[in-house]
Amino acid sequence: MAVDSWRIPTLVQELAAAGAHEPPSRYVRREGELPAGAAVVDMPEPIPVIDLCRLQSAAAGAMEAVKLRSALQSWGVFAVINHGIETSLMDDVMKASGEFFSQTLEEKQKCSNIVGNKQHFQVEGYGNDQVKTHDQVLDWSDRLHLRVRPEDERNLATWPKHPESFRNVLHDYAVKSEIIKETILQAMAKLMELDEAYFLNQFSDRSPVTVRINHYLPCPRPDLVLGFKPHSDDGVLATLLVDNDLVALQVLRDGIWYNVPTKPHTILINIGDFMEVMSNGIFESPVHRVVANTEKERISLAMFYGLDPEKEIEPASDLLHGVKQPAQYKTVKTKDYMAGFYEHFARGTRGSLMRAIPVHSPDARCDNLRRRCCTGDRGAASLSSSGHSETTMADCHQWNIVKIPPIVQELTAGVHEPPSQYMVCEQDRPTVTGSDMPEPIPIVDLSTGELAKLRSALEDWGLSLPGYWTWNGAKLARRGD
Numbered sequence: 001m002a003v004d005s006w007r008i009p010t011l012v013q014e015l016a017a018a019g020a021h022e023p024p025s026r027y028v029r030r031e032g033e034l035p036a037g038a039a040v041v042d043m044p045e046p047i048p049v050i051d052l053c054r055l056q057s058a059a060a061g062a063m064e065a066v067k068l069r070s071a072l073q074s075w076g077v078f079a080v081i082n083h084g085i086e087t088s089l090m091d092d093v094m095k096a097s098g099e100f101f102s103q104t105l106e107e108k109q110k111c112s113n114i115v116g117n118k119q120h121f122q123v124e125g126y127g128n129d130q131v132k133t134h135d136q137v138l139d140w141s142d143r144l145h146l147r148v149r150p151e152d153e154r155n156l157a158t159w160p161k162h163p164e165s166f167r168n169v170l171h172d173y174a175v176k177s178e179i180i181k182e183t184i185l186q187a188m189a190k191l192m193e194l195d196e197a198y199f200l201n202q203f204s205d206r207s208p209v210t211v212r213i214n215h216y217l218p219c220p221r222p223d224l225v226l227g228f229k230p231h232s233d234d235g236v237l238a239t240l241l242v243d244n245d246l247v248a249l250q251v252l253r254d255g256i257w258y259n260v261p262t263k264p265h266t267i268l269i270n271i272g273d274f275m276e277v278m279s280n281g282i283f284e285s286p287v288h289r290v291v292a293n294t295e296k297e298r299i300s301l302a303m304f305y306g307l308d309p310e311k312e313i314e315p316a317s318d319l320l321h322g323v324k325q326p327a328q329y330k331t332v333k334t335k336d337y338m339a340g341f342y343e344h345f346a347r348g349t350r351g352s353l354m355r356a357i358p359v360h361s362p363d364a365r366c367d368n369l370r371r372r373c374c375t376g377d378r379g380a381a382s383l384s385s386s387g388h389s390e391t392t393m394a395d396c397h398q399w400n401i402v403k404i405p406p407i408v409q410e411l412t413a414g415v416h417e418p419p420s421q422y423m424v425c426e427q428d429r430p431t432v433t434g435s436d437m438p439e440p441i442p443i444v445d446l447s448t449g450e451l452a453k454l455r456s457a458l459e460d461w462g463l464s465l466p467g468y469w470t471w472n473g474a475k476l477a478r479r480g481d
């Protein structure tokens with residue numbers, strides 16, 4: 001049976017090479033999802049940088065862990081330094097990726113993610129997303145998706161043979177990245193007062209590690225497309241390496257998209273959905289996207305740490321305390337979660353299958369200071385054909401997530417600088433000396449109708465001390481009336 005041709009998208013590289021002035025309609029985002037559809041600003045502070053050597057040191061580890069917690073709670077994404085991956089290895093893996101993408105289409109199609117006579121889609125390989133429906137909007141990028149671990153499950157048919165160095169350098173980079181994953185996950189377990197190995201123990205030698213190498217091409221109308229749709233990453237943790245300093249990656253916080261500065265030789269980390277579940281929502285998997293530009297290509301390499309398909313993911317039991325701190329997420333098998341994830345990912349929606357308690361329910365409110373709670377409307381949930389509720393990523397713009405910060409008393413222990421989330425912006429900083437009020441604070445006796453005095457107090461200072469709270473029903477007269 002011939003496959004429907006609409007299911008096989010044209011590679012973006014071909015579209016870019018054809019030099020069209022407008023992207024084809026299937027790449028054009030809907031109104032609410034256009035890159036400028038919501039406020040976009042630069043991050044108000046430098047991206048948090050975590051020093052992995054310090055994080056592991058006995059002397060400075062606690063301070064670095066406070067920084068890590070602040071980074072996880074403020075942005076969910078941060079950079080790492082002193083991670084042990086040589087600059088030359090980062091250069092090699094990016095160079096090999098660039099060489100792969102610069103080959104002819106024919107050569108790259110040897111690694112295609114569309115396979116067999118029936119031309120069916122598989123996650124691994126070179127191409128774009130799986131096209132499930134006619135109206136699915138595609139990303140303005142091509143990508144190479146590979147399974148790196150377990151090694152005996154590598155689908156070598158999708159692993160490039162050219163350049164020759166590709167397989168070895170990717171392998172070496174993956175081995176070194178493992179140390180980053182381990183260091184961060186140990187530190188996160190400690191932050192949550194869990195056994196240091198709690199998160200690491202969730203992995204086995206069958207747990208998948210996958211890599212996605214994204215190739216973003218210039219687009220004549222970057223205002224109409226996205227290089228990568230809004231999404232959160234599956235898995236426990238993801239690392240990201242980029243080849244240039246284009247402003248392209250953005251992270252969503254409180255309805256605003258923030259440009260995340262990225263540059264070569266800097267490894268960024270963000271936590272994934274599985275960590276959000278295991279931490280019972282203490283740490284949230286950040287929604288992010290990539291915008292396109294007219295000028296330059298960009299390559300990014302994201303490494304994802306997943307869990308065994310048969311493993312159940314659930315909030316760590318030590319983080320649950322009866323009705324005071326109930327599980328915010330249902331227990332779900334990784335493979336079932338992943339099936340739902342790809343279903344939603346293709347459509348650009350985020351499933352709420354795992355949520356045990358609707359986020360806007362009062363029961364979901366957190367009464368523990370280490371937890372975050374949600375207020376207001378968390379987007380218009382709709383029912384998908386499968387009956388599960390889902391929220392579009394565009395709806396996330398209305399999400400209003402209030403994160404409960406760490407206890408200040410904890411922070412004061414041996415910290416010389418308050419974490420960035422406590423620092424007020426320049427113009428709001430307190431001056432060293434304040435002035436006393438030039439006159440005593442106004443006292444208004446409401447029982448005797450001192451309305452003129454009340455008005456004047458409110459106009460001058462906006463506050464007053466009521467002498468006696470009864471109200472005689474008189475209307476406030478305007479000053480001078």
Ligand SMILES: O=C(O)CCC(=O)C(=O)O
Pocket residue numbers: 212214228233240242248249288290299300302
């Ligand atoms: O290219 C980027 O900066 C981000 C890529 C990404 O989010 C992903 O591959 O999941």
Ligand SMILES: [Fe+2]
Pocket residue numbers: 231232233288302
């Ligand atoms: Fe991502």
